[in-house]
Amino acid sequence: MRRARTSGGRRRRLLTGALATVTAVVTAGAVASAAPAVADEVESTLAGNWAPFDRCPVDDPSMLAADGAELAALCLASSSASGTMTIGEKTVPTSVTDLQLGLLGDGVSYTSVAPEGAGILAEPVTVPGGLLNLMCPSDIPVLTSLCEKAADSKLNRVVATVEPAGVPTDFNLTAGLGVGQPILTLPVKIRLDNPLLGNHCYIGSEEEPILLRPRNASQPSLTLTRYAPDGTTQAGGPMSNIELSGADQIDDSFTVPKANGCGLFGILDWAVNAQLGLPSPEGANSLVLHDAVTTTGGFYNPASFAPDQGRLLSEYWHAANQ
Template sequence: MAAASLFHRLKHRAAAAAAAAFALVAVAASPAAASTPQPSGPYAGMGTCPVASPQLQNPNNAVVGCVVATIGGGGFTVGSTKVNFSSPMTVKFGMYWAADGPTVTFPDETTAALFSTATPTDGTELSASPLNVPIPGLANFWPGVTSAIVLIEPAGPVTAFAPLSAGENYPLFKLPIKLHLLNAFLGLNCYVGSTSSPIVLSPTAGTTSPPPPNRPATGDPGSIAITADPNGYGASVIDFAGATLVDNALSVPGAHGCGILDSADWIVNSLFGVPSAPGHNTVTLTGVGAAIAVDTSVSDLTTAINATRK
């Protein structure tokens, strides 16, 4: 009876962990109501662009825009733990830059703007399906028990967005994330990284300069095309396709919130090798594509997007 009772409890907790993971993802990825016309053509996916936000409405802006980016694959390595991304991820946000805004000068002496960003109207800047990550040393036959269901969650907004850095040895953006681990033994509040101490991704399509033992790695800017607004408005859409971004200079903090009163933090730290210092971790993003709608007028950009709603 005791063994049967223990088995039942473990099964119940594993099911709860898995259900929570998929429920959280379902909520994050919920589409807009079917009755709401959505932008199409070059503005597809930009229905939540925060064009009405105070940031984009600021009259001091010289350039405003909307971004929809998709990451097709890749993965990350933390110490000796390797995880592949099993499905695409989507990143959406608005962007803006004042005429006297920050810039960066590259080694070839060209200069590019560093855009600030605004959160989309649905609050979902990053959408990612759950990962089934095996626990080192265990055969993975029972998701949520012999593995951890991992949700990649934003830990802050995208910053230092430099779309013209493609091909340069400079990060395309900075994105703070945290990893939410769901497991029958770890509970529902187990994280690696947090809002105050995130994992900061700074991927580049150029060449990295990591501390040892990692060695420089080079990405690929893919292809770039520019499309004029199909209805004659002033907006243009810059399309990036087939890019590969790399970051192997990032650090990964330790776990927190795992088990009762953080009693299992040390287990996660030991199994997955965290915290992990820079030079021991790598993130690779493959099949990266992005559509960036830009305009000098937020009202013109709004009208251009709305004209394609179906």
């Protein structure tokens, strides 16, 4: 294993100092889901302290290329057990969520690296009251007819699913450690599944996403764990996890665009828009994620493993995969 070169200047000192003390945090992410059963999907196969990072994109070329001196590769996992999302006057509960990303940073600025598939996994959420709650009652004849049909429980059930609509951006290390500042920008879209709306009914899209910018509502608690490359807790080990917990994350600054693809050829887009008040302006919507837990993992001092830090992170991650 090659060690770091003795030179490196200010950038290397920034990287080593920042990551050796407190690395990074990120939002617990979204609300409902991009997967049908998060409990099955996110059950970790990684040993010991590696367990939170079972979807870390350690084999992404950009992560492998990180040298540890100028740029370090990290794994990040964030989750929330429950919460709420409000659009206008409609509120939907959120369920268990799991957001995982890779991070590339120099101790000051960071770039997100999404894993293959969805960075967000969570349990689907059934909308309380279903279609009757979302669109009824109504004095519009077409909607009145739908409301009458929705009285049948099989047609009434609506499942809300939040899906990624792009890679997170604007990650802010300082904001994640403190209170009241946006931690990152998370683009999402919401799918509404219902027999009458179809399974391609979306609020938001890749072209016009909902941009969530969660912030800590209170100061999170911080726990540092050092461990060996195999994941075993070890005082002074080369690896470290920074866990922040105990704080809700909130956002009341996002706008919500119009619906699309609802009903055959989008014939019910206007109905969803009318009943939900879409597009919904900033200030009319809110997100609350309860007791968000965020863990950032990697080398305690990444510069000590230059120029192979990214490659070694991948090697140790795979060795911990049981």
